[in-house]
Amino acid sequence: MISAQHLTRRFGARAVVADVSFEVSRSEIVALLGPNGAGKTTTMRMLAGLIAPTSGGVVIDGVSLTRATAAGLRARIGFLTESPGLWDRLTVRENLRTYAALYGLADPRRAIDRAIDVLQLPAQASVRAAELSKGMRQKVALARALLHEPAVLLLDEPTSGLDPEVTRGVRRLLEDRRAAGCAILVSTHNLDEAERLADRVAVLHERLLVIDRPAALRRRLTTGRLIVRVTGDHSRGLETVRRFDPAAVIEGPALVLRVADAEQQTPAIVAALVAAGAGVVEVRPEMPALEDVYLRLMGK
Amino acid sequence: MAMTRVRALLAKELLDLSRNRLALLPVGLITTLSLVLPFGIAVAIPMFTGQDLSSDADLVKVSAVAGAHDPLTTSARVQLFLFQQFLMLFLLTPITGAMALAAHAVIGEKQARTLEPLLATPVTTGELLLAKMLGALLPTLVISLAGLALYVGGIVAMAAPGVAAAMLSLRTAILAVWVGPAAALVSLQSAILISSRVNDARTAQQFGVLIIIPLTAVLVAQFTGALWLSATMLALVGLGLVAVWVLLALVSVAIFERDTILTRWR
Numbered sequence: 174m175i176s177a178q179h180l181t182r183r184f185g186a187r188a189v190v191a192d193v194s195f196e197v198s199r200s201e202i203v204a205l206l207g208p209n210g211a212g213k214t215t216t217m218r219m220l221a222g223l224i225a226p227t228s229g230g231v232v233i234d235g236v237s238l239t240r241a242t243a244a245g246l247r248a249r250i251g252f253l254t255e256s257p258g259l260w261d262r263l264t265v266r267e268n269l270r271t272y273a274a275l276y277g278l279a280d281p282r283r284a285i286d287r288a289i290d291v292l293q294l295p296a297q298a299s300v301r302a303a304e305l306s307k308g309m310r311q312k313v314a315l316a317r318a319l320l321h322e323p324a325v326l327l328l329d330e331p332t333s334g335l336d337p338e339v340t341r342g343v344r345r346l347l348e349d350r351r352a353a354g355c356a357i358l359v360s361t362h363n364l365d366e367a368e369r370l371a372d373r374v375a376v377l378h379e380r381l382l383v384i385d386r387p388a389a390l391r392r393r394l395t396t397g398r399l400i401v402r403v404t405g406d407h408s409r410g411l412e413t414v415r416r417f418d419p420a421a422v423i424e425g426p427a428l429v430l431r432v433a434d435a436e437q438q439t440p441a442i443v444a445a446l447v448a449a450g451a452g453v454v455e456v457r458p459e460m461p462a463l464e465d466v467y468l469r470l471m472g473k
Numbered sequence: 474m475a476m477t478r479v480r481a482l483l484a485k486e487l488l489d490l491s492r493n494r495l496a497l498l499p500v501g502l503i504t505t506l507s508l509v510l511p512f513g514i515a516v517a518i519p520m521f522t523g524q525d526l527s528s529d530a531d532l533v534k535v536s537a538v539a540g541a542h543d544p545l546t547t548s549a550r551v552q553l554f555l556f557q558q559f560l561m562l563f564l565l566t567p568i569t570g571a572m573a574l575a576a577h578a579v580i581g582e583k584q585a586r587t588l589e590p591l592l593a594t595p596v597t598t599g600e601l602l603l604a605k606m607l608g609a610l611l612p613t614l615v616i617s618l619a620g621l622a623l624y625v626g627g628i629v630a631m632a633a634p635g636v637a638a639a640m641l642s643l644r645t646a647i648l649a650v651w652v653g654p655a656a657a658l659v660s661l662q663s664a665i666l667i668s669s670r671v672n673d674a675r676t677a678q679q680f681g682v683l684i685i686i687p688l689t690a691v692l693v694a695q696f697t698g699a700l701w702l703s704a705t706m707l708a709l710v711g712l713g714l715v716a717v718w719v720l721l722a723l724v725s726v727a728i729f730e731r732d733t734i735l736t737r738w739r
């Protein structure tokens with residue numbers, strides 16, 4: 174659906190985005206993670222046909238993005254810009270009406286009513302944009318991006334500065350769009366959001382450092398530690414697990430030991446503990462937080 | 474070019490302007506001033522000083538370029554000359570007031586951060602710039618034409634007998650409905666072109682003000698009698714202005730760099 178192919182963008186001698194390739198499929202949400210200045214917005218802008226790559230290309234829904242195809246492809250893309258960019262002296266409905274006409278919608282009134290309804294903005298429909306709070310402005314900008322029911326959504330920091338309730342609403346909305354078949358690329362600083370929302374996470378820092386499912390990313394950096402929670406006497410359990418790792422310790426309510434292959438060794442460890450009379454409550458390999466993965470990838 | 478998109482953007486421009494009427498104040502003030510000035514010089518001053526216009530030998534001499542107009546007295550002929558010359562001023566000066574609107578056309582959107590979502594739609598550069606130009610032109614023309622109606626009404630009510638009839642000529646019509654709008658097109662298009670090439674509204678406005686120089690030159694030449702444009706010449710001037718506008722519009726579209734505007738302007 175969205176295909177970035179060796180995208181490179183230079184400003185003078187400085188490469189902001191270098192040789193970035195990835196794809197976002199139909200009914201998929203990919204989160205684009207990276208620190209400030211990592212090239213997220215530039216990548217988004219190239220995908221939206223707003224700026225041209227220095228080299229490489231973009232294919233949207235099988236159509237190569239060129240100067241000739243850009244206007245047509247932009248009609249299929251909903252782009253939420255970094256800043257809401259509303260016309261302050263116009264009301265919410267007037268802002269949306271202008272965009273409905275720019276997208277050539279056959280029934281603009283219905284589309285506007287639906288967008289206002291989905292984003293829960295009926296009370297603000299007749300309010301001038303200048304009078305809206307930051308969260309409301311962001312919701313209107315989202316309504317604008319969804320107005321023409323695009324097959325592709327590019328959202329630059331969609332929940333930036335929003336309160337938890339609105340954030341949850343936006344998350345639910347994006348899940349609905351994914352269910353409707355949308356290909357969605359979300360740039361974010363928020364690792365928690367990326368983990369909750371995205372099917373895959375792409376970490377960008379000028380280059381694409383990695384792209385994978387959040388769980389797979391964490392597995393890549395697994396610590397090799399196994400956490401075993403048992404009932405009863407921990408010291409007896411410790412004796413048992415020290416047969417597998419002599420350096421095993423008790424950490425709070427759990428036994429912690431280091432194993433070479435958790436998947437292969439776990440059954441034997443559990444069997445030994447049960448045989449020693451310990452009640453096993455939980456066994457899980459320790460997984461790093463996505464934040465740890467991210468920081469490791471950033472070299473921090 | 475999709476006219477629905479041009480209409481949508483134009484409607485937005487006019488709606489925005491209707492809620493920011495102060496932006497039209499310079500156009501209104503200049504139009505009012507241009508309306509008061511000719512009546513002050515051609516009617517009020519001679520009335521209050523008791524000095525008839527025909528007593529100024531230089532004026533009488535210069536006014537001869539406007540033609541004989543036999544049934545008119547010398548004084549009425551000078552008055553006709555003044556009203557005709559001021560008509561040019563009257564049609565052109567409101568444009569200078571509208572320059573601020575045009576100069577803000579692109580840079581204003583950029584500074585309000587509304588340009589990027591706009592450019593993310595299927596709107597083409599040509600459609601965007603045409604809507605911006607019409608958004609500055611139409612209010613200017615409406616104010617100019619309303620002022621023109623008052624100007625003509627004032628001449629009918631206050632000028633010497635025969636002057637109003639002599640004013641209603643082909644030359645006046647060409648000036649009002651052809652040269653004036655064509656000059657407005659050129660000026661506003663220039664301002665929009667500048668607006669899409671500079672990254673600061675003040676710079677755009679300062680460049681825009683330069684438009685006043687050729688207009689002033691034409692007006693000074695007219696008042697000194699050095700330049701008298703007949704109806705035919707005015708029609709050709711209008712045609713030339715339209716050709717310049719077309720050229721400027723094409724150049725505006727060609728040099729509008731979305732990439733630079735979005736990435737380099739802060």
